[in-house]
Structure formats: structure tokens, C-alpha cells
Amino acid sequence: VGGDVTATPESDDNEYLCPVTIGGQTLNLDFDSGSSDLWVFSTSTPSSEQQSHTIYNPAKSSTFKELNGFTWQISYGDGSGASGTVGTDTVTVGGLTVKNQAVELATAVSSEFVTDSANNGLLGLAWSNLNTVEPTQQQTFFANAGPQLQQNVFTADLRHDQPGSYDFGFIDTSKFQGNLNYVPVDNSQGFWQFTVDGYAVGDGATGGNSFSAIADTGTTLLLLDDNIVSDYYSQISSAQNSNSAGGFVFDCTEDVPDLTLQIGDYAAVVPGSLLNFSQNGDGTCFGGIQSDGGQGFAILGDVFLKAQFTVFDQGNVQLGFAPK
Numbered sequence: 001v002g003g004d005v006t007a008t009p010e011s012d013d014n015e016y017l018c019p020v021t022i023g024g025q026t027l028n029l030d031f032d033s034g035s036s037d038l039w040v041f042s043t044s045t046p047s048s049e050q051q052s053h054t055i056y057n058p059a060k061s062s063t064f065k066e067l068n069g070f071t072w073q074i075s076y077g078d079g080s081g082a083s084g085t086v087g088t089d090t091v092t093v094g095g096l097t098v099k100n101q102a103v104e105l106a107t108a109v110s111s112e113f114v115t116d117s118a119n120n121g122l123l124g125l126a127w128s129n130l131n132t133v134e135p136t137q138q139q140t141f142f143a144n145a146g147p148q149l150q151q152n153v154f155t156a157d158l159r160h161d162q163p164g165s166y167d168f169g170f171i172d173t174s175k176f177q178g179n180l181n182y183v184p185v186d187n188s189q190g191f192w193q194f195t196v197d198g199y200a201v202g203d204g205a206t207g208g209n210s211f212s213a214i215a216d217t218g219t220t221l222l223l224l225d226d227n228i229v230s231d232y233y234s235q236i237s238s239a240q241n242s243n244s245a246g247g248f249v250f251d252c253t254e255d256v257p258d259l260t261l262q263i264g265d266y267a268a269v270v271p272g273s274l275l276n277f278s279q280n281g282d283g284t285c286f287g288g289i290q291s292d293g294g295q296g297f298a299i300l301g302d303v304f305l306k307a308q309f310t311v312f313d314q315g316n317v318q319l320g321f322a323p324k
């Protein structure tokens, strides 16, 4: 048994939304391999915060059960967050159904979610030890689905400005070139965390120290150590770190170099075209590479994941990468 679901980018590839059916009601959710809560806008969300969102109404689901007294509260790397109550329901993603899945109902959401009208909640795909439900931590959709999957994996094929897909339970070899390159994952912090062995800017030599990174479908950009960020932008003559823009920008006319991350024997190339992320409207462009804020590990978000086919292997606790 498996599932295949379309991942549709918002404008500027800011995030990718997938249809999820909960108790017979379909909402578009943000699949997030950097967190482990499945939460939705619901009838419990204040009407002032519901705005144009699609909301889940547990009262209309014949399979919803309240988990009395259970709560959740989550905050994300960008400072956004949400909190609320918990129940269970039948959740279906691309034909793959999990019964009695913990579904977290938002009773409060931060402004970043209120204004992001296409996003009706998140489906966490990190490890269940990151789930925030109290007093009893809950399993993710992927953890619950594991036993029914032919292969205990999900794959991400995100694309620039066009629909991609997530597959659960199988690896579609038509979606990538060559062989998959696997690296071990350290899931002790709940992330899909692994080691990057070096990097290269443009056609330069691969160097630098090895560093820890997480594969995070819920983060838009490629967030790296400040030293690598400075090294990269030193190759773009007009590059500057703009407070008003919130990061490194450069003239849109510039030729933007590729970035290669050496992951074991695999050279993961992120083409310059993806590293010229968006236009600021004043002739400058915003870089796809930005600082990780010195938090001790790099965040390989959608800018990186758009350039790879990625296998999140729950059974073998490893990640697989291949070019597309």
C-alpha cells in the first residue's frame, strides 16, 4: 500500500501545499519534514484568524474522537507558531489511509499563518520525538503509516514554479537520474539530520569543514553557516547583506554561481538559477542562500530540495539523494 500526492508551490515557491482528507474533509496542508505535528485550522480557531482559510469541522466527521485534556503548542524557526487541542480521525494522503491519527486543532495561530491563506495547517514528517502534544506525545502520520508500507520510506520531488510530489511507501525510479546516494541520519534531535562533508562555490574546489544539516521541506531557503554564506556571496560583486530585505541581495542581472554540497560520495549541485530566489522589485534579487542564524546546523530547505530527489527512509534511518 502506498500514496502519491501532488505538492503545489505557492508564489515564489514559498511553500508547497498538498491535499489531505481528514474525516472526509479535504484541506491543503504544508508537508514539513522539520516538525512532527499534524495541525489544522478548525472551527476552534478564532473567526478573526480563520479569514479565508479552509477549516476542519470535527463535528461533521463521524470518525473524530476528542483526546480530552490533550494540548499542543509549537513554535517554528522563523518565530511563527500555533497551539490548541487534540483529537483523532481518519487521515488519507494520496490514497494512503491512517486511522486514529492524532489531529491537532488550532485554537491560536500566529500572524504568519493567518495571512498565509493557502496554508490550512501543517503535516509534520520529522520524527515523533519532536511532537508537542501533552500529556502524551503522539505519532506522526508517516510513523503510523509505516507498518502498512511496502517500503518504509517517503520521497520528495519538489519543483520550481510547478507541481511536484510526495510518495509514501515506494521509490519511483522514473523521478530521478542514476543511483540514489544514501547517508546515515541522526534522529536523536527528532530531525532528518546528517553530515555534509564540504562545499564548493561555482566551479571552485570543494573545501570547508564538515557540518551538520537537516532536510527540511517546511523551510523555504537554504540556510548555511555564516562563513559559507560570506564565501558564496564574495563571488557575486553586487551582493550585500540588506537589513531592509532581511538578507543577502544582489543585482538581478548578475550571473549567480551554483553551490555544491558534498554529501559522502555525492556532489549535490544546487544550480545558480535556484539561488536567484526572488525579485525585490527594485532591480535587486533575494538570494536563496541565507544565514542559518548560528544555530549550529544548516537547514537544507526547499531551495536545496528542488534540485534533488530525496528519500526519507524511516526503516533504515537514512536519507537518499539523487539528481533529477
Ligand SMILES: CN(C)c1ccc(C(=O)NN)cc1
Pocket (backbone or CB within 6 Å): 015, 030, 032, 033, 034, 035, 076, 077, 078, 080, 112, 113, 116, 119, 216, 217, 218, 219
Ligand atoms: C509560517 N509557516 C507557514 C511556516 C511553516 C513551516 C515552518 C518551519 O520552520 N518548518 N520547518 C515555519 C513557518
